[in-house]
Amino acid sequence: MDSLHNSRIRKWFAESPPVTxxxxxxRELLIGALKQGPIPQHVAFVMDGNRRFARDHxxxxxxxxxxxxxxxxxxxxxxxxxxxxxxxxxxFSIENFKRSKHEVDALMKMAKVKLEQLSxxxxxxxxxxxSIRILGQRNLVKPDVLAAVDKAVAxxxxxxxxxLNVCFPYTSRDEITSxxxxxxxxxxxxxxxxxxxxKRPFSETHITQHIRQQMLNTVPEEVSxxxxxxxxSPSSPKENGHSAEGEHSSAxxxxxxxxxxDESNSALASxxxxxxxxxxxxxxxxxxAGAPPLDLLVRTSGVQRLSDFMLWQCHxxxxxxxxxxxxxxxxxxxxLPVLIEWQWQRRKLHEQERGRSRHIVL
Amino acid sequence: xxxxxxxxxxxxAFRRGIVNGKQLTAKDREALMQAYLPLEPADSxxxxxxxxxxxxxxxxxxxKPTPTKRKVGIVRNALHxxxxxxxxxxxxxxxxxxxxxxxxxxxxxxxxxxxxxxxEFIQRDTKHLERLPQHLSVILDFHESDEDLGNAGLExxxxxxxxxxAWTASAGIPFLSVYxxxxxxxxxxxxxxxxxxxxxxAYFGPRRKPSLSVRAPHxxxxxxxxxxxxxxxxxxxxxxxxxxxxxxxxLLSAEDGRDTMIDLTKTLSDMAQxxxxxxxxxxxxxxxxxxxxxxxxxxxxxxxxxxxxxxxGYPPWQLRLTExxxxxxxxxxxxxxxxxxxxxxxKVEMRLGR
Numbered sequence: 001m002d003s004l005h006n007s008r009i010r011k012w013f014a015e016s017p018p019v020t021x022x023x024x025x026x027r028e029l030l031i032g033a034l035k036q037g038p039i040p041q042h043v044a045f046v047m048d049g050n051r052r053f054a055r056d057h058x059x060x061x062x063x064x065x066x067x068x069x070x071x072x073x074x075x076x077x078x079x080x081x082x083x084x085x086x087x088x089x090x091x092f093s094i095e096n097f098k099r100s101k102h103e104v105d106a107l108m109k110m111a112k113v114k115l116e117q118l119s120x121x122x123x124x125x126x127x128x129x130x131s132i133r134i135l136g137q138r139n140l141v142k143p144d145v146l147a148a149v150d151k152a153v154a155x156x157x158x159x160x161x162x163x164l165n166v167c168f169p170y171t172s173r174d175e176i177t178s179x180x181x182x183x184x185x186x187x188x189x190x191x192x193x194x195x196x197x198x199k200r201p202f203s204e205t206h207i208t209q210h211i212r213q214q215m216l217n218t219v220p221e222e223v224s225x226x227x228x229x230x231x232x233s234p235s236s237p238k239e240n241g242h243s244a245e246g247e248h249s250s251a252x253x254x255x256x257x258x259x260x261x262d263e264s265n266s267a268l269a270s271x272x273x274x275x276x277x278x279x280x281x282x283x284x285x286x287x288x289a290g291a292p293p294l295d296l297l298v299r300t301s302g303v304q305r306l307s308d309f310m311l312w313q314c315h316x317x318x319x320x321x322x323x324x325x326x327x328x329x330x331x332x333x334x335x336l337p338v339l340i341e342w343q344w345q346r347r348k349l350h351e352q353e354r355g356r357s358r359h360i361v362l
Numbered sequence: 363x364x365x366x367x368x369x370x371x372x373x374x375a376f377r378r379g380i381v382n383g384k385q386l387t388a389k390d391r392e393a394l395m396q397a398y399l400p401l402e403p404a405d406s407x408x409x410x411x412x413x414x415x416x417x418x419x420x421x422x423x424x425x426k427p428t429p430t431k432r433k434v435g436i437v438r439n440a441l442h443x444x445x446x447x448x449x450x451x452x453x454x455x456x457x458x459x460x461x462x463x464x465x466x467x468x469x470x471x472x473x474x475x476x477x478x479x480x481x482e483f484i485q486r487d488t489k490h491l492e493r494l495p496q497h498l499s500v501i502l503d504f505h506e507s508d509e510d511l512g513n514a515g516l517e518x519x520x521x522x523x524x525x526x527x528a529w530t531a532s533a534g535i536p537f538l539s540v541y542x543x544x545x546x547x548x549x550x551x552x553x554x555x556x557x558x559x560x561x562x563x564a565y566f567g568p569r570r571k572p573s574l575s576v577r578a579p580h581x582x583x584x585x586x587x588x589x590x591x592x593x594x595x596x597x598x599x600x601x602x603x604x605x606x607x608x609x610x611x612x613l614l615s616a617e618d619g620r621d622t623m624i625d626l627t628k629t630l631s632d633m634a635q636x637x638x639x640x641x642x643x644x645x646x647x648x649x650x651x652x653x654x655x656x657x658x659x660x661x662x663x664x665x666x667x668x669x670x671x672x673x674x675g676y677p678p679w680q681l682r683l684t685e686x687x688x689x690x691x692x693x694x695x696x697x698x699x700x701x702x703x704x705x706x707x708x709k710v711e712m713r714l715g716r
Contacts, residue, residue, distance in 0.1 A: 176646075277624055
C-alpha cells in the first residue's frame with residue numbers, strides 16, 4: 001500500500017520527459033499490435049471503485065471520481081485507437097441519487113465541466129470521429145447539466161466512426177421497461193388507413209373493381225344463356241330487366257363485401273399485430289438500438305454483479321470480465337490482458353466452430 | 363504511475379486546468395493535446411469530416427506521402443504484426459500454463475474438500491457462513507458429446523442436477539433454479555424428480571430426506587405426496603432437525619428469458635389495443651411482478667461451472683443484483699466451485715487444511 005504522496009523519486013522519474021516519451025511509444029506500439037487481431041465491436045465498462053480508491057488513499061471522494069475520469073480518458077483512447085466501434089460506460093445510476101447530496105452535486109458539476117470543455121474542441125473531437133450519446137432518464141438531470149450534455153451531443157452528432165454511450169441516470173430495468181412501454185405504445189396507436197406500413201404492389205380497391213368487373217361480365221352472360229336456353233322467344237324488355245337486376249345484385253353484393261372488408265380493416269388492421277413483436281423489436285427500442293451486439297463487459301473493483309447495467313444486452317454471448325483493480329488504477333496494462341484473452345477465446349471459438357462444421361461435413 | 367505515459371505538466375493541466383499558475387484557455391489545451399492526438403483518419407472519403415475544412419487541408423498534404431514516410435509506415439505495420447504474433451503467442455502459453463495450474467490446484471482442493479456424499483460434511487463446510495443465499499441459481503450446459511468428463515447427454519445433465527440439488531439441500535438453501543439453454547430437462551420433470559429424490563435419499567437416508575418439488579415456469583409443479591411424516595421420531599431424537607426441510611428445484615431455459623419478455627409485451631400490447639390498459643401504466647413494478655410470478659424471483663447467487671462468464675441467454679430481468687460466481691478455467695460441475703461460490707457470497711476466505 002503506497003499512498004499517492006510518497007515515492008516522490010519514482011514519480012519524478014516516471015514523469016521525466018524521456019520516460020513519458022518512451023512509455024507513450026510503447027503504448028502506441030502495443031495498441032497498433034492489438035489492432036492486428038480481432039477487436040470487440042462494442043465494449044461496456046462499469047466504472048466501479050472510485051470511492052474505495054479515494055478511501056484507500058485518504059483523499060476526498062470527489063477527487064477519486066476525478067481520477068476515475070482520467071482513467072476513463074485513457075481507456076477511451078485505447079479503445080478508439082484499437083478500433084472499438086462503440087464504448088458504453090456506466091457513469092451514473094438512477095440509484096446513485098441516493099448518495100450524499102454533496103457527492104451527487106460534485107459528480108454533476110464534474111460532468112458539466114468536462115462536457116463544456118469537450119464542446120470547446122470540436123475540431124479535435126472530429127479527429128477521433130466519436131459521437132457522444134447519453135442514455136438514460138433525462139428528466140432526472142438538472143437543466144444546466146442537461147444544456148451542457150445537449151451541446152456536446154449535438155456537436156459530435158455528425159461523427160460516424162465511433163460512439164461513446166454515456167449511461168447517465170440509467171438502470172437497465174428502467175431501459176427495458178421503457179422499451180416495453182414504447183413498444184406497447186406503437187402497437188396500440190391506431191394506424192391510419194393511408195399510412196399502412198405494408199406496401200404491396202396491389203391495391204385493394206383495384207382488386208375489388210376487378211372482381212366487380214368480372215362479375216359484371218360473367219353474370220349477364222350466364223343470365224343471357226339461361227334466358228336463351230329457357231325461352232326461345234327473346235323479349236327485350238324482360239332481358240333488359242334481368243340483366244339490370246343481375247348487374248344490380250352483383251354490384252350490390254360486391255359493394256356489401258367491399259364495405260364489410262373496409263369495416264373489418266378499420267376494426268382489426270388499424271393496429272399492428274402484436275404477434276409480430278420479436279426480440280429485435282424490443283432490441284430496437286432499447287437505448288443502445290443500432291449498436292453492434294455487446295462483445296465485452298468489464299467491471300472493475302472485484303464486485304461480481306451487473307448492478308442493473310446492460311442486462312438485456314449482455315445476457316447472450318457477451319464475455320463478462322470482473323477485475324480486481326479499482327477503476328482509477330485501470331489502464332492499458334490492466335486492459336491489455338483482458339483484450340488478449342478475449343482475442344484468444346474468440347480464436348478458440350472459431351476453431352471449435354470450424355471443427356464442428358468439418359465434423360458435420362464429414 | 364509510470365504507466366500512463368503522460369508528463370507532469372499535462373497531468374496537472376488535466377486535473378486542475380492550470381499551467382504555471384494561470385488558467386488554460388481552449389487554445390492552450392489544444393496545443394497541449396497535439397502530441398497525444400491520433401493520426402488523421404486515413405479514409406478521406408469519410409463523409410463525416412468533409413464538413414470541417416481545417417483537417418481537410420492537412421489531409422491533402424498527407425495524400426502525397428514521401429517514399430520514406432511510406433517505408434516507415436510499412437516497417438511500422440510489420441512491427442505491429444510481429445509484436446502481435448509474439449504477444450499472442452506468449453499469452454497463449456501463459457493462458458495454457460495458468461489453466462493447467464488452476465486445474466491442478468482445483469484437483470488438490472477437491473481432494474481436501476470432499477463431501478463424501480454425506481450432508482454432515484457439507485454442513486460442516488457451510489455452517490459457519492453468516493450469509494447464505496435463499497435462492498441459488500446455476501447454469502449448466504448440455505453436452506452433445508463426451509469430452510472425457512463423463513457428463514454427456516441427458517443422463518449427464520440429470521446427474522449434475524441431482525448432485526447440485528443434494529449439495530444445496532445439505533447447505534440448507536431452500537430454492538435452486540437450474541438454467542440450461544435448450545430446456546431439455548423440462549420434458550422430463552417427473553424423471554428428474556425421481557432421480558433427484560433418489561440422490562437425496564442416498565445423501566440423507568430415507569428418514570431425514572428433505573421433501574422435494576420440481577417445477578418449470580408455465581408447467582405444473584411436480585411434487586408427489588409425501589410419505590407419512592416421521593416427525594415424532596425425529597423430534598424425539600433431535601430437536602433441531604425436527605422441522606422437515608423442503609427443496610424446490612426450478613428448471614429454466616432460454617425461453618424464460620427474452621421470449622417470456624416478448625410474450626409479456628405481446629399481452630400488454632393486446633390489452634392496450636383492447637383499451638384495458640394504458641401504455642403509461644407499464645412500469646417496472648408491473649413487469650417485475652409479472653415476471654416474478656411467471657418465471658421466478660431474483661436469484662441471490664448465480665454459479666457458473668464454465669471457464670468464463672457467458673450468460674447464454676439467462677433470464678435478463680432477474681439478474682439485476684445477482685452475485686455472479688465462476689471459477690476461472692474450471693470445466694464441469696464440481697463441489698469445489700459450489701462451496702467456493704458460497705464462501706464468496708458470504709465474503710469469507712476459504713481456508714484449506716484447518
